[in-house]
Amino acid sequence: MAQALRLARRGVGKTTPNPSVGCVLVRDGQVIGEGFTQPAGQHHAEIEALADADSRHADTRGATAYVTLEPCSHYGRTPPCVEALIGAGVSRVAAAMQDPNPLVSGQGLERLRGAGVSTACGLMAEQAQELNIGFVSRMTRGRPWLRVKVAASLDGKTALNNGLSQWITGAPARLDGHRWRARACAILTGIGTIRGDDPQLSVRGVKTSRQPLKVVVDSRLELPLTARVLEGGQLLVATACAEAAKIEALARLGAEVVVLPNNHGKVDLAGLMSELACRGVNEIHAEAGMKLNGSLLREGLVDELLLYLAPMLLGDAARGMFDLPELADLAGRRELKFREVRRIGADLRILARF
Numbered sequence: 359m360a361q362a363l364r365l366a367r368r369g370v371g372k373t374t375p376n377p378s379v380g381c382v383l384v385r386d387g388q389v390i391g392e393g394f395t396q397p398a399g400q401h402h403a404e405i406e407a408l409a410d411a412d413s414r415h416a417d418t419r420g421a422t423a424y425v426t427l428e429p430c431s432h433y434g435r436t437p438p439c440v441e442a443l444i445g446a447g448v449s450r451v452a453a454a455m456q457d458p459n460p461l462v463s464g465q466g467l468e469r470l471r472g473a474g475v476s477t478a479c480g481l482m483a484e485q486a487q488e489l490n491i492g493f494v495s496r497m498t499r500g501r502p503w504l505r506v507k508v509a510a511s512l513d514g515k516t517a518l519n520n521g522l523s524q525w526i527t528g529a530p531a532r533l534d535g536h537r538w539r540a541r542a543c544a545i546l547t548g549i550g551t552i553r554g555d556d557p558q559l560s561v562r563g564v565k566t567s568r569q570p571l572k573v574v575v576d577s578r579l580e581l582p583l584t585a586r587v588l589e590g591g592q593l594l595v596a597t598a599c600a601e602a603a604k605i606e607a608l609a610r611l612g613a614e615v616v617v618l619p620n621n622h623g624k625v626d627l628a629g630l631m632s633e634l635a636c637r638g639v640n641e642i643h644a645e646a647g648m649k650l651n652g653s654l655l656r657e658g659l660v661d662e663l664l665l666y667l668a669p670m671l672l673g674d675a676a677r678g679m680f681d682l683p684e685l686a687d688l689a690g691r692r693e694l695k696f697r698e699v700r701r702i703g704a705d706l707r708i709l710a711r712f
Contacts, residue, residue, distance in 0.1 A: 359424045359454055359482045365394040365403070366426045366489050371541035372397055372567050375638025377490040381407040381425040383418060383448070390416035397567065404429055404439040408446050419447030426486045428457040428479065431466040440469045450476040454486035458497035492543065492640030495661070501631040502543065506644045506651055507535060507664040508679045515676035516648065521554050530703030531666045533563050535645075538664060540566040542643035544594075544634060547587075548650035549576040557645070558586045571639065575650055577624045579604045579615070588613060596625045596633075627657050652681030655692065663694065665708040 365380030372378070373395045381403035383391035391414065393406020401409070404425060411418050423429075429439040429451065443451060451470050456479055457463055467477045487494055492503040509527045510516045517523035525532065539545055540561045547559060552574060559572040569591045574581060579599040587593060588611045595608060598619035605615045616633060620626040634642065643664075644654065654660050665679075685691065694710040701707070 359426070359452065361389070361392065362403075362424045362426050363454070363482060363485055363489065365392055366486075369394045369396070369403075370489060374398065374543045374568075374640060375493075375496075376402075377427055377493040377640075379403040379425060379427045379490075381423055383407050383411050383416075383421045383423055385417065385421040390414060390418065390421060399435045402430065402436060402439050405436070405442055408442060411446075420449045421447075422450040422452060423448050424452050424481075426454045426482075426489065428453045428455065428462060428464070429466045429470070430457065430459075430462050431469045432461045438466075438469075440466050440473075444470065444473045444475060448475060450478075452478045452481055454481055455479065455483040458494050460497070490640075492642075496635045496638075496640050501628075501635050501659070502639045502642045503661050504546075504631070504642045504644060504654065504659050505538070505542070505662040505664055506646070506654065506660050507538060507666075508651070509535070509666045509668070510679055511668055511670045511672040511676070513671045513673070513676075514679055515672035516679055517554075517677040518672065519675045519677065521677075523555070526670070526672075527666045527668045527705045528703040531668075531705040531707065534702050534707065535664075535666065536561055536564050539570060539643050540564050542570050542641045543639040544571040544573050544642045546573045546575070546642050546644040546646065548646045549574060549578075549580055550647045550649060551645070552576075552581060552585055552587060554647070556586050558589065559645075560591060570643070571634075571637075573630075573634070573642075575625050575627070575630070575646075581608065581613075583607060583611060596630045598623055598625050624653075627653060627659060631659055648678050648681045651679060655680055655682065661712060662697075663708070663710045665710065666702065667706040667708065669704060 362380035362382045366378050369378035379395045391407040391411030395403045431438050431440045495503040545559045572593045574595050577598045579597045593613040595615045600617045618626045618629045698709040
């Protein structure tokens with residue numbers, strides 16, 4: 359199963375909206391086939407492993423399949439994997455975790471047992487869930503997993519008061535940030551960041567088979583038609599403003615606008631999460647300013663913080679990470695748990711979860 363997980367990691371960021379899965383076929387103590395999920399519409403891990411066994415001229419009858427997610431039992435873009443495993447004569451299937459997709463959710467294992475295949479589930483389940491945490495979130499909560507990335511000084515400042523922020527962290531940390539972008543399905547920012555930094559919101563400097571969807575929260579539809587975020591790639595603009603002329607102008611430049619107002623004339627952020635889930639977005643990587651970061655936190659939509667801390671101090675006048683209300687006592691604090699602390703170049707990378 360550890361090998362199947364290593365294979366699954368090779369598909370992370372490439373299989374959206376599907377999960378990334380690894381499969382290893384073993385017979386008489388020997389690996390006879392292995393594979394991992396290909397991009398959507400192509401072979402799943404089990405099919406890849408069976409094809410690999412066939413290329414080795416290996417007999418799959420009586421083999422055990424170690425797979426990081428319960429084999430699918432329904433017709434989607436591809437036929438059910440359980441039927442392929444049964445047809446190959448596999449006698450045992452060990453799945454790391456049950457598929458959270460309601461279309462499968464135990465039915466794959468049940469179908470296998472009904473065909474006389476021995477099954478087991480739960481081996482290295484935590485590691486398997488981590489690999490597909492966004493897919494699990496979308497299937498169980500109806501919204502993507504939201505990671506907020508922040509680059510800050512040791513005193514928690516992300517930019518000078520005049521807006522200058524390039525560069526607080528070093529080149530290794532910035533490149534590492536692009537690796538996290540590459541694994542996400544969407545990159546989210548706000549209109550303030552667009553106006554201040556004019557970012558491209560693309561993956562650069564690391565290999566990627568696809569660019570994530572770019573999402574801009576822009577309540578009053580102020581996105582400049584010359585913004586670099588409009589250059590290439592899919593762009594979704596979430597707004598509370600239904601100004602037809604501006605929407606049409608953005609559409610001509612290839613952007614899609616969704617109007618999602620809340621009761622305060624702002625973008626309904628929870629509604630945006632649901633909208634993105636309906637579009638098959640599993641993981642969101644947010645790189646925004648303190649206002650949008652604070653709004654996402656206040657609405658309870660942030661699952662994880664990816665924080666890069668540079669060994670410098672910028673002072674009280676500089677801009678902070680989150681725009682949050684003042685607390686009267688510590689009972690209102692928002693607590694996190696550190697998942698990982700690592701040095702990246704001269705900076706620290708902290709991964710923390712709520």
